[in-house]
Amino acid sequence: MGRPPCCDKIGVKKGPWTPEEDIILVTYIQEHGPGNWRSVPTNTGLLRCSKSCRLRWTNYLRPGIKRGNFTEQEEKMIIHLQALLGNRWAAIASYLPQRTDNDIKNYWNTHLKKKLNKIQGGNSCDHESHHRSRGSNSSSSSESAMSKGKWERRLQTDIHMAKQALCEALSIDNKSINLPKISSSIRTNSNSQIHQETVGPPPSQISHSSNTYASSAENIARLLPNWMNKPQKSSQTSSESISTTQTHGSFDGQFSSPPSEGLQHGINNNHSNNNYSNISDVSQSVSPDTSLFQDESKPNIQDEQLPPLSFLEKWLLDDATAQEQEDSLMDLSLEETNGLF
DNA sequence: AAGCACCTCAACCGCATTCGT
DNA sequence: CACGAATGCGGTTGAGGTGCT
Numbered sequence: 001m002g003r004p005p006c007c008d009k010i011g012v013k014k015g016p017w018t019p020e021e022d023i024i025l026v027t028y029i030q031e032h033g034p035g036n037w038r039s040v041p042t043n044t045g046l047l048r049c050s051k052s053c054r055l056r057w058t059n060y061l062r063p064g065i066k067r068g069n070f071t072e073q074e075e076k077m078i079i080h081l082q083a084l085l086g087n088r089w090a091a092i093a094s095y096l097p098q099r100t101d102n103d104i105k106n107y108w109n110t111h112l113k114k115k116l117n118k119i120q121g122g123n124s125c126d127h128e129s130h131h132r133s134r135g136s137n138s139s140s141s142s143e144s145a146m147s148k149g150k151w152e153r154r155l156q157t158d159i160h161m162a163k164q165a166l167c168e169a170l171s172i173d174n175k176s177i178n179l180p181k182i183s184s185s186i187r188t189n190s191n192s193q194i195h196q197e198t199v200g201p202p203p204s205q206i207s208h209s210s211n212t213y214a215s216s217a218e219n220i221a222r223l224l225p226n227w228m229n230k231p232q233k234s235s236q237t238s239s240e241s242i243s244t245t246q247t248h249g250s251f252d253g254q255f256s257s258p259p260s261e262g263l264q265h266g267i268n269n270n271h272s273n274n275n276y277s278n279i280s281d282v283s284q285s286v287s288p289d290t291s292l293f294q295d296e297s298k299p300n301i302q303d304e305q306l307p308p309l310s311f312l313e314k315w316l317l318d319d320a321t322a323q324e325q326e327d328s329l330m331d332l333s334l335e336e337t338n339g340l341f
Numbered sequence: 342a343a344g345c346a347c348c349t350c351a352a353c354c355g356c357a358t359t360c361g362t
Numbered sequence: 363c364a365c366g367a368a369t370g371c372g373g374t375t376g377a378g379g380t381g382c383t
Contacts, residue, residue, distance in 0.1 A: 014352080014353070015351095015352075015353095015377090016351070016352075016377085017351090017352090035369095036368090037368075037369075038367080038368060038369090049353095050368080050369085051353085051354090051368095051369080051370095052352075052353080054369075054370090055351090055352070055353085056351095056352085058370095059351075059352085060351080087372065087373085088371085088372085089371075089372065090370075090371060090372085101370095101371075101372080102350085102351075102352085102372095103350085105372070105373085106349070106350050106351085107350095109349095109350095109373095110348070110349055110350075111349095
């Protein structure tokens with residue numbers, strides 16, 4: 001299996017995306033929904049390969065992405081999850097719904113790795129080697145024999161069991177609803193993203209640190225009024241949105257009032273009327289949406305695994321109110337498991 | 342102020358896995 | 363079941379930014 005043919009084509013544009021390209025891509029996805037990336041360059045006329053389009057969407061244009069300024073909480077989570085999962089950034093990202101795997105990977109490589117090395121006094125226990133040994137510990141003899149897929153499934157099971165044991169030990173049974181979600185979402189990204197929604201910092205903490213175009217999602221928001229209008233509109237009827245039924249099948253439905261959106265505004269209560277600053281709100285409030293988007297290529301999962309909205313809403317509500325408590329639990333669990341790394 | 346070194350992160354590459362026929 | 367296409371993922375690169383001398 002060679003490289004996808006699209007990448008071999010002469011005339012495929014590379015390098016940073018321009019606003020115009022982003023608009024084309026976003027407009028197309030707004031109309032047709034994400035997925036079927038193969039057809040995107042053809043249908044949009046973008047001189048980009050399908051992979052590039054997908055990457056651009058998933059890493060930068062997709063709603064609900066938080067950029068820059070990792071919180072201490074997120075940092076801990078990443079360290080913790082990296083210790084558990086190794087460099088499986090997509091899996092780690094599934095626990096941090098507002099972050100992309102690329103972002104987490106970059107943050108790890110540029111910040112956390114060094115930080116940990118400092119803390120550990122340059123001890124050779126660089127996490128990667130640590131993981132390799134971890135991996136070889138847990139399944140050293142079988143690893144070579146097992147196909148990677150099988151090994152990965154087994155690893156996921158192990159991780160799940162470890163986490164479950166950890167949580168049980170920490171007596172957070174009442175939160176155990178997270179566990180099946182987590183385990184089922186190591187690859188599917190589905191529910192834990194919703195759970196993580198409330199973990200993030202207030203929008204005020206969300207910075208758009210880079211002033212380069214590529215890192216600035218609000219450019220698209222600015223250029224595409226509809227991009228912002230739908231969520232914004234729904235936010236004005238926040239109390240309604242909690243009980244609003246939603247069509248999951250359509251892309252528009254994904255953009256329009258997510259089940260928890262009103263909830264989020266109610267909780268965060270820092271909604272701004274400033275159109276432009278709403279990008280922060282979108283990052284926050286659209287995030288449950290994001291879980292849909294992140295599953296965009298797995299609609300079957302989305303359809304099959306999404307609980308009924310009433311349940312989801314209830315869960316989100318419970319989750320949001322318990323967030324404070326949970327944060328401390330997370331800190332606790334992280335501290336308790338410091339021995340892992 | 343200029344030059345250099347280092348850092349960050351968006352984007353690319355190529356392999357692995359999944360999906361469709 | 364086999365094959366090829368599509369997609370996902372992690373590692374790596376390099377342009378641009380920043381800080382230091």
